[in-house]
Amino acid sequence: MSQSASFSSDHIPDISDFYPEKWxxxxxxxxxxxxxxxxxxxxSPPSTxxxxxxxxxxxxxGHLLRVPxxxxxxxxxxxxxxxxxxxxxxxxxxxxxxQHQLVKxxxxxxxxxxxxxxxxxxxxxxxxxDFRGTRxxxxxxxxxxxxxxxxxxxxDYFVEFKPKWLSPSPSQRxxxxxxxxxxxxxxxxxxxxxxxxxxxxxxxxxxxxxxxRGSLENVLKHIVPASASxxxxxxxxxxxxxxxxxxxxxxxxxxxxxxxxxxLELAMTLRDCSLFLRIxxxxxxxxxxxxxxxxxxxxDKKNAAKKKKHWEELERDLVEGGFYEGKEQPREETxxxxxxxxx
Numbered sequence: 001m002s003q004s005a006s007f008s009s010d011h012i013p014d015i016s017d018f019y020p021e022k023w024x025x026x027x028x029x030x031x032x033x034x035x036x037x038x039x040x041x042x043x044s045p046p047s048t049x050x051x052x053x054x055x056x057x058x059x060x061x062g063h064l065l066r067v068p069x070x071x072x073x074x075x076x077x078x079x080x081x082x083x084x085x086x087x088x089x090x091x092x093x094x095x096x097x098x099q100h101q102l103v104k105x106x107x108x109x110x111x112x113x114x115x116x117x118x119x120x121x122x123x124x125x126x127x128x129x130d131f132r133g134t135r136x137x138x139x140x141x142x143x144x145x146x147x148x149x150x151x152x153x154x155x156d157y158f159v160e161f162k163p164k165w166l167s168p169s170p171s172q173r174x175x176x177x178x179x180x181x182x183x184x185x186x187x188x189x190x191x192x193x194x195x196x197x198x199x200x201x202x203x204x205x206x207x208x209x210x211x212x213r214g215s216l217e218n219v220l221k222h223i224v225p226a227s228a229s230x231x232x233x234x235x236x237x238x239x240x241x242x243x244x245x246x247x248x249x250x251x252x253x254x255x256x257x258x259x260x261x262x263x264l265e266l267a268m269t270l271r272d273c274s275l276f277l278r279i280x281x282x283x284x285x286x287x288x289x290x291x292x293x294x295x296x297x298x299x300d301k302k303n304a305a306k307k308k309k310h311w312e313e314l315e316r317d318l319v320e321g322g323f324y325e326g327k328e329q330p331r332e333e334t335x336x337x338x339x340x341x342x343x
Contacts, residue, residue, distance in 0.1 A: 013059060015143070016106025020115050027123045028064060030131055033072035033300075036146075037065045037116060059103070063145040067105070067116060068137040075301055077102060077142040083301040087266060091252050096245050098276060098297040101145040108139055149276035149295060157232040157279040161223045164203040165271050166250035168338060173324040178203050179336035180323040181314070186332045187321070204337040207250055209240050215337065216240060235279050235290055245275070245294050258311065265304035268311065274298040 024040040039060040068074065075083070081102050089097065105112045117135045124132050151158045165177045175183065182200045201222040209216035219240060224233050240246075249270065258267040274297045282288040322328045326339065 012102050012104050012142075014104040014106055015059065015065075016104070016110060016112050018059065020112050023115070025115065025119050027119055030069070030127070033069055033074045034066050035069055035116070035120070035136060037067070037119070038148075039065050059145065062148055063101070064148045065103075065143055066146050067113070067143040068140050070135050070137045072137070073303065073306060075303070077144055080300050081144070084299065087301075088269075088299045092245075092248060092296060096248070096295055097299075098149060098295045099147045103143050103145055105140055105143050110140070112143075113138065113140060146297070147295070149278055149293070149297070151278065153280065153283070155281045155283045157228065159223055159236065159277050160274055162272070162274050163206055163246060163249055165253065166203055166207055166246065167254050168204065174326050174338050174342055175324050175334060175336045176202060176204050176338055177318075177324075179334040179339075180318050183326075183328065183332040183334050184314075184318055184321065184323045187323070187328055200335065202335055202337045206240070206246050208337055210242070218335075231281070232279055235292060236277070239277070239292050239294065243294060245296070249273075249296065259315075264308060264311070265302040268302045268304070268307070269299055272298065272302075
């Protein structure tokens with residue numbers, strides 16, 4: 001899709017003014033539609049300490065640069081940001097959302113895009129096989145600066161996970177939607193090992209772990225690596241038991257149920273977001289308490305017109321195939337909370 005949009009862009013900073021040929025850039029991550037980079041500006045001259053081109057402070061400080069990928073059928077970044085402002089931000093407190101800022105990438109041919117593509121070519125061997133060869137959208141006019149939620153200090157701990165579908169729908173089913181879909185996938189590919197089938201976390205455990213010790217241990221087992229310290233594990237367990245963000249997301253999902261056919265794009269967006277959680281423990285001897293930041297990300301507008309048929313066909317297959325009730329033949333094993341509760 002074109003990256004043009006009908007809005008005033010006079011106030012949007014142009015990062016090509018920040019001498020991109022002098023940047024220190026690191027390729028961070030990518031998905032099907034976007035690429036993410038870490039950008040560091042060179043030190044400022046003594047006469048302009050703390051500022052760079054056009055008098056701006058270091059615009060990349062505390063942020064990552066996200067740019068659209070060539071060939072991805074997504075909405076222009078200005079439209080994504082407008083959707084974020086009008087539809088997503090009213091649902092959650094600002095402190096629970098990864099913040100975004102629209103930036104210009106410079107006039108075509110963009111120096112910024114050229115430099116990013118050169119870096120991607122050098123990083124090719126380390127990229128996911130099905131993403132290799134893809135580059136930045138060549139005529140992209142805009143990128144986004146997104147809040148960097150990674151560890152900022154050696155004592156920090158960062159974890160990322162997808163909450164997915166947090167409520168069973170409808171209630172009489174014996175598998176949640178996510179576990180029904182996993183059973184369906186395993187049914188289509190019997191080569192999956194049993195350990196893989198039972199290694200999928202049931203999203204209902206995220207809510208149940210507030211009062212269910214078994215669910216809490218199940219969540220921790222799936223999202224906390226063995227390298228985590230006991231302190232970080234305990235802080236994360238406390239957050240899982242007491243946080244207000246996951247129940248708030250659950251409420252938003254329940255209000256926007258895809259089975260009702262209303263605002264399907266929002267319903268699916270809320271079920272495909274990510275949660276970034278950073279635990280920061282001060283090491284400066286000031287006695288400051290441990291800080292836990294939890295923020296939702298990946299809340300881009302979905303292309304409902306493109307995906308509606310796929311979503312409807314998948315839902316029909318789950319219902320007609322008996323995957324919600326565990327009646328498929330042969331029956332697949334899952335670790336769904338609803339199945340555990342019934343046994």
